[in-house]
Structures are given as structure tokens and as C-alpha cells.
Amino acid sequence: MxxxxxxxxxxxxxxxxxxxxxxxxxxxxxVTRDAQLAYWDDSARGVDHKWGTIFGERVPAVQKYLAQLLNHPYPEQFVFASNTHELLYRVISSYAPNKPLKILSTDSEFHSFSRQIRRLQERPEVEFVSIATEPFATFESRWLEAIQQQTFDLIFTSQVFYNSGIVAPELNTWIDAVPSRTQIIIDGYHGCGAIPTDLASYADRVFYLAGGYKYLQAGEGCCFMAVPKGCQLRPEFTGWFADFANLAKPQKAQVEYADDGMRFAGATMDFSAVYRLESVLAWWYRDGxxxxxxxxxxxxxxxxxxxxxxxxxxxxxxxxxxxxxxxxxxxxxxxxxxxxxxxxxxxxxxxxxxxxxxxxxxxxxxxxxxxxxxxxxxxxxxxxxxxx
Missing domain, CATH: 3.90.1150.10 (Aspartate Aminotransferase, domain 1)
Incomplete structure (x- = not known):
């Protein structure tokens, strides 16, 4: 075919x-061309009120498609941003900069992550442990050994490594060895839309990052993160979308956050890419x-x-x-x-x-x-x- x-x-x-x-x-x-024009038309009709259409119709639709695509039981836990780095750093910013932060990852993560980690390591409070992916034959055992030997605040690994195409060890081979206080982030950018992915068993445990630029075929500008159900982290790097539902209410001294994935949202962005992503996922669903x-x-x-x-x-x-x-x-x-x-x-x-x-x-x-x-x-x- x-x-x-x-x-x-x-x-x-x-x-x-x-x-x-x-x-x-x-x-x-x-289909993405028509979606791009639909964003323009919605903006023309709604002007300042277009946010009602975006957050009331378009975002929920894409959340449902993504939840179905990844077998994730909680569509409301998906949050959007222009790039995955923005979402990653919101998780990191949930940790106080003057407190120790211990991170485990690999030597094969994408440039944005590796650059950010090098910069964070300039802080004396940050400790970074990197596991070499090569030789591939022993990576899974070396990865598990690192998890078992030390306790980390944050674990970050790709689903598919960008510099080799190798699929990382399945979550079920190592997640039971991770303490509940450790946050786990999976960079799914080279896997989502390419490798069948099932997050049902990890929906309350794992952050999953991906976006439309590659296999989701919707271009740049639409990235997303599945946030663990019940997550109570309070990202310091935050924006007005993060409590959008209560925007009209009096703002308290304590900064409040949404109870779903939106707690990791940022601020104003171009949502045309969300429209494009919706059109791709709708096509896939329509044609089976x-x-x-x-x-x-x-x-x-x-x-x-x-x-x-x-x-x-x-x-x-x-x-x-x-x-x-x-x-x-x-x-x-x-x-x-x-x-x-x-x-x-x-x-x-x-x-x-x-x-x-x-x-x-x-x-x-x-x-x-x-x-x-x-x-x-x-x-x-x-x-x-x-x-x-």
C-alpha cells in the first residue's frame, strides 16, 4: 500500500x-495545510476570545488523541509547549536551586538536554551521573546497576536514542528499582509515532515528552508532556496557562497550580501547531x-x-x-x-x-x-x- x-x-x-x-x-x-488555515479562521472569528475555542475544543481533542495513541488513561494530564526543553526545565525548576540535585541519564541524549545539564553542573549542588550507551549489549545491565547502587532525584532517558536509533531498555525492566520520590522523565521524541508505546502502567509515575516535529508529522511548535497523575510538583518556571481555569479569580499570595497536566504549562504560544497535530492524529484515527x-x-x-x-x-x-x-x-x-x-x-x-x-x-x-x-x-x- x-x-x-x-x-x-x-x-x-x-x-x-x-x-x-x-x-x-x-x-x-x-491535512496539516487545512489545519493551519483553520487556526487562522478561528483566530479571525474569536480574536481575544479564541482561547475559549483553543482550550475548550482543540486542546481537549488533541489530549484525547494522544491518550489513545499512547494508551494513557488520563487525557487531562497532557500539557503543551512550543518545545520539549521548556517542559523539561519546568520539571527541573521544581527543585530548589540551593538544594542538592542528583540526576541520572546517559551519554546519548539530545543536544538540548546535554547542554542544559552541562550548564547545571556549574552549580555545586548538582551531581550528574551519565551511563554510556555503548557497548549496547551491556547497557541494560549497567543502567539497572546504576539505579540500584544510588538514589537519584531525577532520572532522564530517551525512548529511542537520537544518535543511534537504539531503543532504550523497557521501563518494566528497571522502574521497580526506582524509589517513589525519584522523578522519571522519558524523552519519547524519536519513539512517539514510530514505536508502539503503552503508558497505561506508568501514567501515575512517569513524565513522557515528545512533539510533532518528527514522527507525529505536524512540524515544529507543538510539543507535549504527559504528567504523572497526582503530581504535586510546583515548577518555579511557570506561566499564566498553569492556572488558566482560575485566572479571573483573586490571586492569592501562594501561587496556585492546576490539578492536572496544566500545572506545567507556560504562557502565550502559537497554537497553529496544535491544530496541525490534531489533523494528523484525526487522519490516523479516521483511516485506522x-x-x-x-x-x-x-x-x-x-x-x-x-x-x-x-x-x-x-x-x-x-x-x-x-x-x-x-x-x-x-x-x-x-x-x-x-x-x-x-x-x-x-x-x-x-x-x-x-x-x-x-x-x-x-x-x-x-x-x-x-x-x-x-x-x-x-x-x-x-x-x-x-x-x-
């Missing part, structure tokens, strides 16, 4: 390109297009891709240079670890000249897959590789 008809506008803009970077910036389906079905489709694409590599026998881009050989616990992009960054840059430039759009990080070259690919498209890749 081909899904290309749903992406006709983006594909028309790039008729000679094979986009192998949807894990970086996913093509938007056609599940994450599991898309994941199976992508796995078929990946196998077709690897078959072509086996045929071409390229000296660099080959199965032997895959960073992870086992694709059973893998996201929707494949990472090749090559001899050096210069080789990667040269290969990426050559591929781009032949309409093959990839992305790279240092000595790692990444190929991503999406449902707007067909197996037949990969003949273009085969032609490009044979000319390298």
Missing part, C-alpha cells in the same frame, strides 16, 4: 528527492492507521534498503558498518558508523547531489524511513551508490 497521496504537496515541492531524514524533519501530510501498522511498513522498507546495500556492496555504506545490527529493538532510522567525519561529510554531499537527502553527526551517517517512501523509490539510492 502506498501512502504518498497523503503527502502530495511536500512531494510536489521535491520531485527529484528521496528524503531519508524524516527522523530530523518529517514531511507534513496534506496505527503506529504498529506504520512500524511494520517501515521495517519492510528497512529490509528492502538493506537488500540493496547487499547488492551494491559499497565499501562504506554497508551492513557491516551499521552501528546496531539487531533491528528488532530499533527506531525508524539506521545509523552507519564510518571511519571518520570527513568521509561521512563527503558521502552525504555526494548523495545529496543525486537527490538522496540524509543527515549526519560526526562519523555517523543516518538514513531514516517514512510511510511516504515506496520500495521502488530505492532504485534512486542504488543508482547513486553505484556511482560512488
Amino acid at each position: 502506498s501512502y504518498k497521496k497523503h503527502y502530495s504537496r511536500y512531494l510536489a515541492e521535491h520531485p527529484n528527492s528521496l528524503h531519508f531524514a524524516p527522523h530530523s524533519h518529517h514531511y507534513w501530510p496534506d 492507521l496505527t503506529v504498529a501498522a506504520m512500524h511494520d511498513y517501515v521495517k519492510q522498507l528497512q529490509q528492502a534498503f538493506l537488500t540493496i546495500l547487499d547488492e551494491v556492496k559499497h565499501p562504506h555504506i554497508n551492513r557491516q558498518n551499521l552501528l546496531a545490527k539487531d533491528l528488532n529493538h530499533h527506531g525508524h532510522f539506521l545509523t552507519f558508523k564510518l571511519v571518520n567525519a570527513e568521509t561521512v561529510e563527503q558521502l552525504a554531499a555526494h548523495l545529496s547531489q543525486h537527490g538522496i537527502e540524509t543527515d549526519y553527526r560526526g562519523e555517523r551517517l543516518r538514513f531514516g524511513f517514512a510511510i511516504y517512501h515506496d520500495v521502488e523509490d530505492y532504485q534512486q539510492l542504488k543508482n547513486a551508490l553505484t556511482q560512488l
